[in-house]
Amino acid sequence: MRLLGLIARRLVWVPATLIGLVVLVFVISHVVPSDPARILAGENATAAQLAALRHQYGFDRPLPEQLLRYIIDVGRGDMGVSLYTQTPVASEVWRRLPATMELAVYAMAAAVLFGVPLGVAAALRRNSWFDHALRVLTVSGLAIAAFWLAILLQLLFAMWLNLTPVQGRVSDFGPSGITGFYTIDAALAGDWASELDVLRHLALPVMTLAFPAMATIVRFTRAGVIGTLGSFFVDYQRAMGVPWRITVWRYVLRSALTGTLTQIGLVFGNLLAGAVVVEAVFDWPGLGQFAVNSILQSDYNAILGFTIYVGVMFIVVNLLIDVGQVLLDPRGR
Amino acid sequence: MKLLGRIARDPVALAGLLVLAVIVLAAIFAPLLATYPQDVTTYHTAQRLLPPSATHWFGTNQMGGDIYSRLLFGARITLMTAVIAVAVSVLIGVPIGLVGGYWPGFIGDGLMRVSDVFLAVPQIVLAMAIAATLGPQIQNVILALSLTYWPFWARLVYAETRNAKNEIYVEAAVALGVPPWRVMVLHILPAIAPSLIIRTSIGLGGTILTASALGFLGLGPPPPSPEWGRMIADARAFLPGAWWNAAAPGIAILVLVMAFNLIGDGLRDVLDPKLRGQARARGGAVD
Numbered sequence: 304m305r306l307l308g309l310i311a312r313r314l315v316w317v318p319a320t321l322i323g324l325v326v327l328v329f330v331i332s333h334v335v336p337s338d339p340a341r342i343l344a345g346e347n348a349t350a351a352q353l354a355a356l357r358h359q360y361g362f363d364r365p366l367p368e369q370l371l372r373y374i375i376d377v378g379r380g381d382m383g384v385s386l387y388t389q390t391p392v393a394s395e396v397w398r399r400l401p402a403t404m405e406l407a408v409y410a411m412a413a414a415v416l417f418g419v420p421l422g423v424a425a426a427l428r429r430n431s432w433f434d435h436a437l438r439v440l441t442v443s444g445l446a447i448a449a450f451w452l453a454i455l456l457q458l459l460f461a462m463w464l465n466l467t468p469v470q471g472r473v474s475d476f477g478p479s480g481i482t483g484f485y486t487i488d489a490a491l492a493g494d495w496a497s498e499l500d501v502l503r504h505l506a507l508p509v510m511t512l513a514f515p516a517m518a519t520i521v522r523f524t525r526a527g528v529i530g531t532l533g534s535f536f537v538d539y540q541r542a543m544g545v546p547w548r549i550t551v552w553r554y555v556l557r558s559a560l561t562g563t564l565t566q567i568g569l570v571f572g573n574l575l576a577g578a579v580v581v582e583a584v585f586d587w588p589g590l591g592q593f594a595v596n597s598i599l600q601s602d603y604n605a606i607l608g609f610t611i612y613v614g615v616m617f618i619v620v621n622l623l624i625d626v627g628q629v630l631l632d633p634r635g636r
Numbered sequence: 637m638k639l640l641g642r643i644a645r646d647p648v649a650l651a652g653l654l655v656l657a658v659i660v661l662a663a664i665f666a667p668l669l670a671t672y673p674q675d676v677t678t679y680h681t682a683q684r685l686l687p688p689s690a691t692h693w694f695g696t697n698q699m700g701g702d703i704y705s706r707l708l709f710g711a712r713i714t715l716m717t718a719v720i721a722v723a724v725s726v727l728i729g730v731p732i733g734l735v736g737g738y739w740p741g742f743i744g745d746g747l748m749r750v751s752d753v754f755l756a757v758p759q760i761v762l763a764m765a766i767a768a769t770l771g772p773q774i775q776n777v778i779l780a781l782s783l784t785y786w787p788f789w790a791r792l793v794y795a796e797t798r799n800a801k802n803e804i805y806v807e808a809a810v811a812l813g814v815p816p817w818r819v820m821v822l823h824i825l826p827a828i829a830p831s832l833i834i835r836t837s838i839g840l841g842g843t844i845l846t847a848s849a850l851g852f853l854g855l856g857p858p859p860p861s862p863e864w865g866r867m868i869a870d871a872r873a874f875l876p877g878a879w880w881n882a883a884a885p886g887i888a889i890l891v892l893v894m895a896f897n898l899i900g901d902g903l904r905d906v907l908d909p910k911l912r913g914q915a916r917a918r919g920g921a922v923d
Contacts, residue, residue, distance in 0.1 A: 316749065323753035331765045442901075446893035448845055450852045451868055451886035454875070462876035576758030580849050594761055595853060598768045606765060614756040 306629055313622050321614055322374060328610045329370050332603050377611065383604035385597070392608035396590065400612070401483025402472060403582070403589035407574045409486075409509045414516035414570065419563070421517075422524025423556060429529065437521060444518025449577045453511040453584040460507060467503045470586040474500050508585045512577045516570045523566045527559030534558075561631050568624045575613060642906045649902020655895040663711035670705035677860050685878040695880040698870065699860070703884050706862035710885065713774060713863050714892065718843045721781035722836060728782070729789025730832070734820045736790065737797025748794060751787030759784045760846055767855040774857045777850055781843055792835060796828040803827070830907035834900050841896035848889050864889055 480488025489498035582591035597605030680700030694703035736747035766780035851865025871882035
């Protein structure tokens with residue numbers, strides 16, 4: 304019941320936060336008066352054509368009215384049309400969402416899969432050469448510029464070793480399927496040649512995103528495990544003859560992971576922020592690339608639409624983490 | 637000074653401090669240290685893309701500019717951007733967090749909801765939008781970073797102020813009739829200063845990463861400005877041949893950010909004994 308209360312209390316604020324976000328981005332993109340109609344119409348448009356376009360898109364209305372209209376439209380599920388591609392923003396975002404989610408999910412999985420055991424191992428062998436080596440690795444993971452790491456990996460694996468493609472998501476059209484996750488679609492179709500192709504394309508961007516994420520997870524897991532190893536229940540279980548393996552991996556880890564879990568929200572944020580830059584480097588047809596393009600082209604509707612989607616994702620992830628925390632740590636119930 | 641002495645006893649933090657000192661000195665004395673100071677703005681197309689050698693220590697770029705000299709001048713841009721952006725965001729965020737945490741009811745909730753709006757998307761997205769609207773100039777990058785980074789400080793100070801408000805010395809001050817602003821500035825702020833100092837160091841590192849990402853995406857100062865992110869972006873067209881062109885500025889960013897992070901870690905050990913060996917958050921801007 305407390306869990307439901309927590310969720311309800313958080314959900315109450317979601318619409319307000321989102322409207323605030325829309326207002327903020329709207330203000331940002333309209334601070335400098337520019338003329339989107341001019342972009343739309345092209346170079347040789349006559350004054351009359353411009354005026355007609357402004358009228359058609361409502362650019363001739365006062366800004367507060369444009370803002371209000373936009374919020375009402377979004378409430379109805381209409382995010383408007385991208386000024387550049389002339390496609391509805393909502394469908395453009397949905398088309399690109401799986402590409403980014405596929406990157407983020409694999410990067411997160413890799414980060415957790417490697418990060419948690421490495422963090423536990425470092426905590427158990429505290430101040431050993433392994434711990435120190437891992438510290439150097441995690442410190443550099445948090446200090447490296449994602450776009451530069453991406454370029455290094457391209458240089459090493461794609462250009463020098465020729466193991467992976469330099470960029471892109473797939474060699475030709477990509478497997479068709481329902482999920483939009485190419486790895487799953489190819490597997491469902493039993494098309495192993497394109498599965499391999501998709502995985503080879505995924506490898507470098509996933510590595511780029513996973514490295515800093517893993518560094519964060521290693522540090523928090525290590526700290527959590529070290530903190531928990533000092534508790535009385537560890538001494539007790541030891542005295543009772545509970546096998547050390549079970550104490551560490553079943554009991555200590557569970558308690559230590561509550562701290563790591565909070566960080567996953569942070570890591571997810573880092574992944575989305577990283578995706579913006581990494582997709583630009585790898586020419587990955589996801590939301591990050593969409594954001595960069597629409598910002599560089601001052602495509603208002605696209606920027607606003609993207610921001611709303613990311614805001615919703617962020618809020619949902621943070622809510623899930625709060626819920627997970629309560630489930631993992633009985634004291635919070 | 638006492639603080640510096642204590643940090644200096646931690647070898648890792650000392651390494652960070654030394655590296656930072658070297659880079660700051662290199663930035664200040666860039667005109668003296670640069671082997672080709674004029675190469676920041678002039679082109680020598682005859683010497684383009686030369687590999688590292690005795691005459692050009694880190695090689696030359698696509699315009700024939702000496703990369704070592706350009707890196708030195710780029711350090712000025714990077715350090716200035718990060719320091720001003722973090723300072724401004726601290727100056728906005730800390731008072732908001734103090735006021736919100738001191739009156740956590742209506743005022744605090746309202747202020748925190750406003751910062752939630754900023755924190756609901758990655759900082760770089762908002763910063764990109766602002767920088768793109770205002771145009772690719774260094775002042776605009778600084779403005780974009782400041783306007784999007786303050787909520788992080790507001791959040792941090794809000795939480796710490798709420799905790800500090802329950803401390804007996806704060807209650808005592810309030811009971812003695814000390815006015816709220818004095819309690820905030822003279823009693824609460826000193827108590828939360830250690831964690832602010834730690835986060836500032838790590839935040840400088842994070843801001844450098846975000847700023848260079850903006851530069852990389854073409855939203856920073858335009859060429860021939862030797863901004864490190866832009867240097868890497870321009871070098872991409874000449875890979876894999878002229879790899880040194882991309883390597884040098886990337887290493888510079890890595891080393892500088894690492895120095896700030898190591899100093900932050902060291903400060904944490906010295907200033908915050910409770911946290912010793914415990915969780916070290918990545919307080920950077922890209923988070």
